[in-house]
Amino acid sequence: MSRPRPRDEALGVAVLGMGNVGTEVVRIMHEHADELRQRIGRALELRGVAVRDPHRHRGIPAELLTTDPAALIARPDVDLVVEVIGGIDPARRLILAALCAGKSVVTANKALLADYTGELAAAAENHRADLYFEAAVAGAIPVVRPLIQSLSGDRVHRVTGIVNGTSNFILSAMDHSGASYTEMLAEAQRLGFAEADPSADVEGFDGAAKAAILASLAFHTRVTANVVYREGMSRITAAEFRTAAELDCTVKMLAVSERVDAGPGEPGPGEGGKERVSVRVHPALIPRTHPLAGVDGAFNAVVVEAQNAGRLMFYGQGAGGAPTASAVMGDLVMAARNKVYGGRAPRESVYAELPIAPIGDALTRHVLSLTVSDRAGALAAVAGEFASRGVSIATVHQQLARAEAQLTVVTHRARESVLGEIAAALAELDSVTSVTSVLRLEGTEE
Template sequence: MSASNGTWDSERPLGVAVLGMGNVGTEVVRILRDHADDLRARVGAPLVLRGVAVRDVSKDRGIPAELLTTDAEALVARDDVDLVVEVVGGINPARGLILSALNAGKSVVSANKALLADYTGELAAAAEANRADLYFEAAVAGAIPVVRPLIQSLSGDRVNKVIGIVNGTTNFILSAMDETGADYGDTLAEATRLGYAEADPTADVEGFDAAAKAAILASLAFHTRVTAADVYREGISKITSEDLETASALGATVKLLAICERVPAGPGEPTAAEGGKERVSVRVYPALIPRKHPLASVNGAFNAVVVEAENAGRLMFYGQGAGGAPTASAVLGDLVMAARNKFYGGRAPGESVYAELPIAPIGDTLARYHVNLQVADRPGVLAAVAGEFAQHGVSISTVRQQGHGEGARLVVVTHEATESALADTVAALAEMDSVTHVTSVLRLEGTEE
């Protein structure tokens, strides 16, 4: 024991195990080795790499071969390991390895958004029961510090809304479509060639990655456990160059947004003033946003998150949302915090789910909509279309007709309406003889009525 801190001998190293050595794990190991002196000064004791779990120990990874192992379970169980960094990804075996570490009283730093979106409660309970820490700043938006501000900096405030671009692949694709006029398929191929998209891009382009991150952000912002299954999700694979053109005509662009917000109690339920509960709406979908909105200028593979709090107002976090070095920066920030807690005897904040707000169904969500219709070019069509909107309680803000003959299109922008009302309207429009095709339906976010 050290007389200066009463908890940890400043000469005794804190042992670190790293699980996974892909892009992020490689950078974590590099920083641990290259900046050992700085990290020791910041923590109070040396951080020593005890081992790295990999699938193939024969591959040259630029570190001594004796540090590599295929037995992750044995590495986590070692007595000289105090801190575990999990950058393997996926649910299994990561879940079991993290639980083993926490149950042994070892603090864990994870960048695993898919795991944390569904199992934070289980992992947080294990951390609490064994007086260990669980940190996961890198699980959302790479190097951008947004998790810790929600947990700590804004813990005395009331967060009303979190909206952001949290997937770099989709943002690169939509930005390129907007700038070049290229279609989705060609832009995805270019993103793949440049390394922004995986060989199988489904998790990104269909919104699964963003939905996992949205679940984590909503859980933290609203003190309510939210899982990926609670998140309404749409991807960008149906977005066309025509959608970007019509967005531009409205002074807008298209972004894949993660939106988490407090919404009123459901129909027929007591309001908050009457003792009822607000609800939480969490959704991921492509939406039109005005060019003047702060998220509209976030282009390429960058991410940004806007937090709206009752007293702090609007806060924006912007930066590299992915990549080995940026994500490793967030991992090392968490690792230093966990190591300091070991050294000084502190604890990380635990899971906060006291509010237990119900999840609002997507059908109750209010939004404005941009509806693109291919129609027959004959008298009375506009009136018939407008009548369907009115019949389902959806008020029209503007209508524009583009083209003539078989290529005639109507672009309808609505006032706020519920998702269920809009869905009923679109279904009815699709059955009309005068409507050839409902080309696209996009929400409008960040607009004023």
């Protein structure tokens, strides 16, 4: 346990990691030391920074650098730990060691939190320490604390977000330029928005971790990244953006978490059954009138829909050293104030324990693009596949091209599993040359 402090003694801070975020945290602590002391009631003092190679950080006094993070955490003059290493281990072991020693932790580690929040929260509770993680989702955008605190008296129905700047940069550029996915990925890599291996971003792994955290907070249910349905965006083409434009939509990579009713044949919420939580990350069409449609470039945004508060939007820079450090510092101030005045961070809330709905039970709208033979009965055959499965068609757009027609069918809301059956059945029709695209349509009320 950390030892009691005299009321006027500085609070010691250990920083684990000295990448872009860690560097900015140290800078802010130094440049705004006086203001931080006024806000907290005591000074923050940097006790040490754990790094891999001390020779790479010549701007930091040598006596503050260490390659032994465990020893740094164990020091009796360390009260608060900032973890910005990333990854699962050793970050998990180090955070647990800090919490078990009664030292509060601020982390930006989305991958760790997406799978181990329960373990970390239990350690914080058992040892009367705080765990803060605003920076783990959407960088500088304050969305974690509103879900935990501001909306704790409301009932959240849905959280929809653009939570990965790389994927949004690529799709925004495709929308504006008409270029291909491959071209815009290369441009994103050239500008430094995408890694040499971009799969974490474009295949939705990063978004799935963030969606798990948001869903856990919004629905008081522990959600881990492995149960999040994930679909990448590498197959999105310029043709799909043209289809989107015809419908006054654009294409975005969305993280969607929402309450859904019980599965087919199961009792509903009012009949002794439970609601479910649907959590998914995938590309989708979204109307130009939706607030997320205008989120361009590497920016992030999250829209929360609650029963009484209505629709709330949180928008800003979702990554980068300084923006993410801003969120880290906000958490650090909160944790430090708790040390000074005896407060506690909110505890993990998972009382609801809602089941996770499989993707097949999600209710969505779809846009299907087909190439069909231009002959009598073709449209009727297509419509028949929807009608036979009880799926209502909202609109059909048709363009003639020689002996074929391009059909764009927009459905009303239906279960994902049923839409999958329809897409497979359409591909088998004699009158259908190909099913060229199947995309979800999000952000509408129908």
